[in-house]
Amino acid sequence: MTERRSAAADPQPGRAGRGAPLDAQTSLRSAALWAPLGVALLVASAASDRVGALQVGLLLAVVAGLWQVVRSRAGHGLSARVPIVLVVPLSVLGAVQMPTLPAVEPPPPAAATTGLWLSHEEVMALPTSGAGWEQVRADATGDWGDADISDQKSDHDVKTLAGALYATRTGDDAMRAQVTRAIEDAVGTEDGGRTLALGRNLVSYVIAADLVGYRTPAFEDWLREVRHDELDGRTLVSTHEDRPNNWGAHAGASRIAAARYLGDTADLEAAADVFRGYVGERNVYDDFDFEGRKWQADPDAPVGINPPGATRDGVDVDGVLPDDQRRCGCNLDESPKEADYVWEALQGLTVQARLLERAGHPAWAWGDRALFRAVRWLEDAELPAEGDDTWVPALVNDAYQTSFDGEKAPQIGKNMGYTTWITEG
Template sequence: MLHVLCLKNRRQPGLIILSAIIAAAASCPAQIGIWTSAAELAKIPMSGPAWEAVLLGASQNCSNPDVVNQDDDTNVYVLAAAIVYARTDDERYKNKVVAACDKLVAKGNPGGLTLAWGRETGAYAMAADLVGYRTPAFETWLRNMAEVYKDEEKRTLIKTFKTRANNWGSHAFGSLCAIYRYLGDKTALAAIRDYWIKGVTGPNPGFKFGKDLSWHVNEDDLRLFNPKGATKKGANIDGVIPDDMRRGGSFQTPPGYTNYAWGFMQGQIMAARILERAGLPIWAAGDSALYRAAWCLQIRFEKQYGNWAARGDDEWMMPFLDKAYGTKWSGQQKNLWKHGKNAGWGYVTLSK
């Protein structure tokens, strides 16, 4: 089976991706399923810590889905239920997904803020896809969540993605990818991908950054990630996420700690997997910007300053990064088979 880079060759930590791999990444074939598929899951044993984690998630209460509460885990529990249903064909788990989606439709415009919408909404689209739930009402609700409903700050989810260069926009990116893939809107999906790539490679298509630009290597060329080889005052800031690193303070060495950078990465990894499966990969974009950002936090900052590696609900990204880049970071983590704020369940990465 062809994976992220469409080749069995994998990037080893610290090495440069071969140009042939980068070229091949642009032509990955689309796969069935937004997050995974029943056919892929059928190849994975129903045993071990990854299965136990997703099964435990699927057993949680899913009766009160809430896309207004940015810390609500119902979304990822519903996704877990969908994964377990697709693997076992146990209708009890499908029923949990259907009931949750129906309740969201009945609520209509949820109110609140788009940060919560970005964190919460995409998992429901992925779960619905996996169990085969599709109604005109749910499709309309998803479209409205993406483009019509406005939050308390008068922003739609798509506007948040296009303007917020931090974790807000990143989570919006992840959910929008899930929504547009579910709706089969290839034009909209390609458009947000292209917008993101411009934000990575420049020139900036319209992202608005905070006033403190000190983490950018070039304040006249603002990007979502600092470019390859970026240095400032002798410090290596390659892969730094400027608009979320400023949450720990202005540029300095050692940097002031902030978890916002990993929060930003959650939306990015979700979007990257969805786009890969849609045949629109971004893993190699911007000199493998996602790899460089993860390496910066997980390896370089961790070794230089300590306490920067992913922990808690950020650990779910490790199996997905390992799958994409051939890294071996999963072995460093304790909670890697669990979930994050928006997605997770590394069990789905174990299909060969």
Template sequence: MLFISPSKAVSMPDYIWLSPDEIAKLPVSGKAWQNIKNNADKPLSSPNLSNQDDMTNVYVLAKALVYVRLQDEKYREQVIDACMQAIGTEQAGTTLAFGRELSSYIIAAQLVGLPDDKKSLFDAWLSQALNKELSGRTLKSTHEDRPNNWGTHAGASRIALAIYFKDHEELTASAAVFKGWLGDRNSYSDFKYRDTKWWQANPKKPVGINPKGSKKRGHSIDGVLPDEQRRGGNFAWPPEKENYVYEGLQGALAQAVMLKRAGYNSFAWSDNALLRAFTWLHEQANFPAEGDDTWQPHIINYEYGTQFPAPTPAKPGKAIGWTDWTHSTEQNN
């Protein structure tokens, strides 16, 4: 297995997602703020990291963000309790569930600062998370094997762990895998693709996002996520509105944001691969983000200066949310 570093991290960031100083500058008015505040004020369900559809993680993240903005200890206490309750709950699940759920708890714990006794327990659990075997897989192997949403979510949690523990070697390896998934096979290419390569620009050299200028039967497939779009069936036009494409992008965007904070030019990799993915979805598939994917265009618009439809309030996703507040391009959202 070959890892070629896409470049050394410029610096290991102090915070995984946003810093307290950045959060302190965010507005406390508007629809996006009211949405995150309302959700932060709701009681939490018991964390369950073996349930891939459990939403407790993103509500814990909401409480952490609101705590930092308002400095109200009740939110911090709830985040601490949830982080302690989350420990070990991944045991009966899969790496898909674990990959989806874990990153928000890591980000939230870092933002609120766990008391020393609880931090030691939390960190001991996290130190085993990357190589914890669940149904025959680990987060690390899933990131390196699966070129779809399983891998992108696992990668997001892997990168969050690397930054949390300031593990430069792990961060460099994670960045190489992500760059390979975006299309740079010289960085990494050991993914295990399905035999159904209907949407690959070059089935002999499969990638996570098709390269710039790709066409098939006269139609643009530039920016397609082939291993997700295949779920809608064989190549056909007009293309199927395949929601798993957005699911794969959920983990990919989370990885890109974290890697950018570490100094990588992740949003520019492979000819702005993430922008091209959104452009294809809008211009070719006529498929704007819906439901729990509506947090994603806020990131894309923030990073690329685009104007894709981005509803406010936006629904949180499987692992990340509240980006209409944290990454808004509006002055008072």
């Protein structure tokens, strides 16, 4: 009688019978096929924006391959076909049914910072010694003159700001009261002036009011209205939106300060768009009224600040402010002899940038770091800040961590000052 042998005891060559140990070479070949393939496909699918059954199947493929290796080395039986049979349909199914996740949203803008210019805590962290502080103290305790917003050369506004900084840092209530009276004295004095004067003089009063906590319905009503009052045929807002030069730059600084103080989010966002257009982002705003275009990198697409790498007739104009640089009285192929109007525009633009930054906007980065490029061009052209522009480099250096030439106690400007002190914190 012929002995009947068990299939388990006599497996076919190259195949593992039921209950028999898995052939190591077969396991390793299967693992070598599926594991790398699974890994590669997993990486590819992870790089896309799709997830689902495909990735589950591929993960099983990797696990199956590695599992076979482990089991074969441990001497346990496991059919190579089992995980593969499960994996292949899942992988194919996943290839057909791959749900798409919603597009990843960009991160929200940074939260607005307390304080238009500085918070109380930031002021209290600043030193009460050194050249910067001594300038604040001297101007705060000195003669401020008379309030007159219509006078575009007035410095009563900036010295009122010095008083607010001093009162906040020292807790001097008498100085705080003096600041309040100065702000109240300024209300209504814009009549008879131009929007250039209003743009230069308003911003420091608003920041001073914020620092000392001055807020009354009458002041808020005036501030709300003065932005739209017509002065010599223009308003503060229209000047900001029409003039891509120092007029518009100063108007923008005062407009932004007022909007932030009043909590006027709609006007703040509108002003931010104008700033972006000024620094070269024409896709955001391009309704300026440009005049001479000699210094424009592209006369058909004029901007407030020329773009990176810009040239005109072979001349480097990257960072040039064309609508103010045209007033230098020089040609492109000549070395400019002065840049007074350019630096004045930067007085307004740098104040806008800091105010916008504290409102949650990355203004210093807009226009491919336009303000950095503007100051760099001026320095390369050997046209450094002078006189009442010398406070500007401190703000730029603080924003970009640069070292443009500045002074320890620079002269106050037409709309701002004391920047070496406020950037010491």
